[in-house]
Amino acid sequence: xxxxxxxxxxxxxxxxxxxxxxYRAGVRTPSASQIQQITAHLSLYGKIEGxxxxxxxxxxxxxxxxxxxxxxxxxxxxxxxxxxxxxxPSCCSxxxxxxxxxxxxxxxxxxRQLSYYSPSLPPPPTSPLPSMIYAPQGGNTxxxxxxxxxxxxxxxxxxxxxxxSRVEMEKSxxxxxxxxxxxxxxxxPSEFCxxxxxxxxxxxxxxxxxxxxxxxxxxxxxV
Amino acid sequence: xxxxxxxxxxxxxxxxxxxxxxYRAGVRTPSASQIQQITAHLSLYGKIEGxxxxxxxxxxxxxxxxxxxxxxxxxxxxxxxxxxxxxxPSCCSxxxxxxxxxxxxxxxxxxRQLSYYSPSLPPPPTSPLPSMIYAPQGGNTxxxxxxxxxxxxxxxxxxxxxxxSRVEMEKSxxxxxxxxxxxxxxxxPSEFCxxxxxxxxxxxxxxxxxxxxxxxxxxxxxV
DNA sequence: GCAAATTAATGATTTATTCAAG
DNA sequence: CTTGAATAAATCATTAATTTGC
Numbered sequence: 001x002x003x004x005x006x007x008x009x010x011x012x013x014x015x016x017x018x019x020x021x022x023y024r025a026g027v028r029t030p031s032a033s034q035i036q037q038i039t040a041h042l043s044l045y046g047k048i049e050g051x052x053x054x055x056x057x058x059x060x061x062x063x064x065x066x067x068x069x070x071x072x073x074x075x076x077x078x079x080x081x082x083x084x085x086x087x088x089p090s091c092c093s094x095x096x097x098x099x100x101x102x103x104x105x106x107x108x109x110x111x112r113q114l115s116y117y118s119p120s121l122p123p124p125p126t127s128p129l130p131s132m133i134y135a136p137q138g139g140n141t142x143x144x145x146x147x148x149x150x151x152x153x154x155x156x157x158x159x160x161x162x163x164x165s166r167v168e169m170e171k172s173x174x175x176x177x178x179x180x181x182x183x184x185x186x187x188x189p190s191e192f193c194x195x196x197x198x199x200x201x202x203x204x205x206x207x208x209x210x211x212x213x214x215x216x217x218x219x220x221x222x223v
Numbered sequence: 224x225x226x227x228x229x230x231x232x233x234x235x236x237x238x239x240x241x242x243x244x245x246y247r248a249g250v251r252t253p254s255a256s257q258i259q260q261i262t263a264h265l266s267l268y269g270k271i272e273g274x275x276x277x278x279x280x281x282x283x284x285x286x287x288x289x290x291x292x293x294x295x296x297x298x299x300x301x302x303x304x305x306x307x308x309x310x311x312p313s314c315c316s317x318x319x320x321x322x323x324x325x326x327x328x329x330x331x332x333x334x335r336q337l338s339y340y341s342p343s344l345p346p347p348p349t350s351p352l353p354s355m356i357y358a359p360q361g362g363n364t365x366x367x368x369x370x371x372x373x374x375x376x377x378x379x380x381x382x383x384x385x386x387x388s389r390v391e392m393e394k395s396x397x398x399x400x401x402x403x404x405x406x407x408x409x410x411x412p413s414e415f416c417x418x419x420x421x422x423x424x425x426x427x428x429x430x431x432x433x434x435x436x437x438x439x440x441x442x443x444x445x446v
Numbered sequence: 447g448c449a450a451a452t453t454a455a456t457g458a459t460t461t462a463t464t465c466a467a468g
Numbered sequence: 469c470t471t472g473a474a475t476a477a478a479t480c481a482t483t484a485a486t487t488t489g490c
Contacts, residue, residue, distance in 0.1 A: 006483080007481090010457090010484095011457090029474090055459090058458090061475095061476085062477070063455090167476090167477060449489100452485100453486070454483105455482100456483080457482075458479100461478070461479085462475100463474100464474085465475095
C-alpha cells in the first residue's frame with residue numbers, strides 16, 4: 001500500500017463531531033437508508049463509506065455500554081463492601097426503606113405485612129385464597145448454587161445461574177443493581193432472614209395441584 | 224377437578240402488587256434463585272409456584288414491549304402526518320434549529336458549513352485529509368427503494384430496508400423516532416435538499432483505498 | 447528534540463445470544 | 469421447536485498517543 005492511503009477509515013474531526021452529535025441525539029442503529037444519508041453528508045468532510053458509519057455506531061454503542069457497565073460494577077462492589085461491613089438487620093427493613101423511597105405505599109404495606117406475620121402464621125386476611133405453602137420442587141435445597149429443575153421446559157432453561165463471561169458477570173451485577181430489593185433477594189437468605197422462609201415452609205406438606213410426592217420430582221414428570 | 228381449585232394460578236392482589244412493583248423496579252428476567260426467593264415471599268399471600276413467577280415476568284415483559292410498540296407506532300403515525308402536512312423548508316434549517324436547541328455550537332457550525340459549501344465545492348479547509356467523495360458502490364442509485372450492496376458481509380446484511388411484518392414496521396418506526404435528526408434523514412432527500420448531494424457526488428470518480436474496482440469487492444480479499 | 451518501543455483507542459470481523467415468526 | 473433476522477459481545481488488527489533512552 002502507498003503510505004498516503006490508509007488501510008482503514010480515519011474519521012476527520014468534523015465527521016467525528018457530527019457522528020457524536022447524532023449519537024448524543026439518540027441515534028444508535030441507523031437503518032440502511034439512514035446510513036446512506038449520513039454517509040452522503042459526511043463525505044463532504046472526507047473519504048467515507050457506508051460501512052464506516054455502520055461500524056462506527058456499532059462500536060460506539062458497544063463501548064458506551066461497556067463503560068457504563070464498568071462504572072456500575074465498581075459502584076456496586078464498593079456498595080456491597082459497605083453492605084457486608086455495616087449491615088446485619090433483617091431484610092425486611094431494607095424492603096421497607098426501598099419501597100418507601102420509591103413512593104409505593106400499596107406495595108410497601110404489602111411488604112410490611114410480611115414482617116407482621118411470622119412465616120409460620122397464616123397469610124394476612126386480605127388474601128382471598130386459602131394459604132398454600134411453597135414447597136421446593138427439586139428437593140434440592142442445600143445452601144447455595146443449587147440446580148433445581150422444574151416441570152416446564154422454558155423454566156428449566158433459565159436455571160443456569162453461573163455467568164460464563166465477564167460481561168455476563170457485569171450484566172448479572174447490573175441486574176442486581178435494579179434495586180436494593182433484588183440485591184437482598186440475591187443474597188443467601190440464611191444471611192439475613194436466617195433460614196426463616198425456606199426452613200419453615202418445608203415443614204408443610206406440599207398441597208400442590210396434583211397433591212403428589214415432592215421429595216423427588218413432584219413437578220418433573222415428563223411432559 | 225374440584226371447583227375450588229383452579230387449573231391455573233390466579234394471583235392474589237397482593238401478589239400482583241408485589242410482582243408489579245418489582246417489575247417497575249427493573250426486574251425482568253429473575254434468576255432461578257431469585258425466583259425461589261420471590262416465590263417464597265409470595266406464597267405467604269396465596270398458592271404459587273416458581274413457574275408462575277417465571278411466566279409472569281416473561282409475559283409481562285413481552286406484553287409491555289408490545290404495548291410500548293403500539294403506542295409509539297400510533298404517536299409516530301400522527302407525527303408523520305403532521306410532518307407531511309406542514310413542513311416544506313430545507314433540511315438544513317431543521318438541522319440548525321436542532322443543533323442550536325441542543326447547545327452544540329461546534330457541530331452546529333459544522334452543519335452550517337454544509338450549507339455554506341455547495342456540494343460541488345471542496346470540503347472546508349479545516350479538513351485534514353484531502354476530500355474524497357462518496358460514490359455509491361452498487362451503482363444502483365435510482366430514486367427510492369434501491370437495493371444497494373456493500374463490500375462488507377455484515378453491512379450487506381443490513382441493507383434490506385423493507386419491513387416485512389407489522390412488528391418489523393413498528394420496530395423500524397421506533398428506530399426513526401430516535402430523534403428529529405433521524406426523522407429528517409429518513410425522508411427522501413429530494414424532498415428537502417433536492418437531489419443535491421447524491422446527484423453531485425456521482426460526478427466524482429471513486430478514489431477508493433485500492434483505487435480499483437470497488438463495484439465488486441474492495442475489502443473482501445481473503446485473509 | 448527524535449525516533450524506537452510501548453500502550454491506549456478504535457476501526458473492522460467474527461462469534462454468540464436474543465427474539466420473534468412460521 | 470425450529471429457524472432466520474437482528475443485535476450484542478468478543479476479538480482481531482491497525483493507527484494514534486505516549487513513554488523512554490539517547
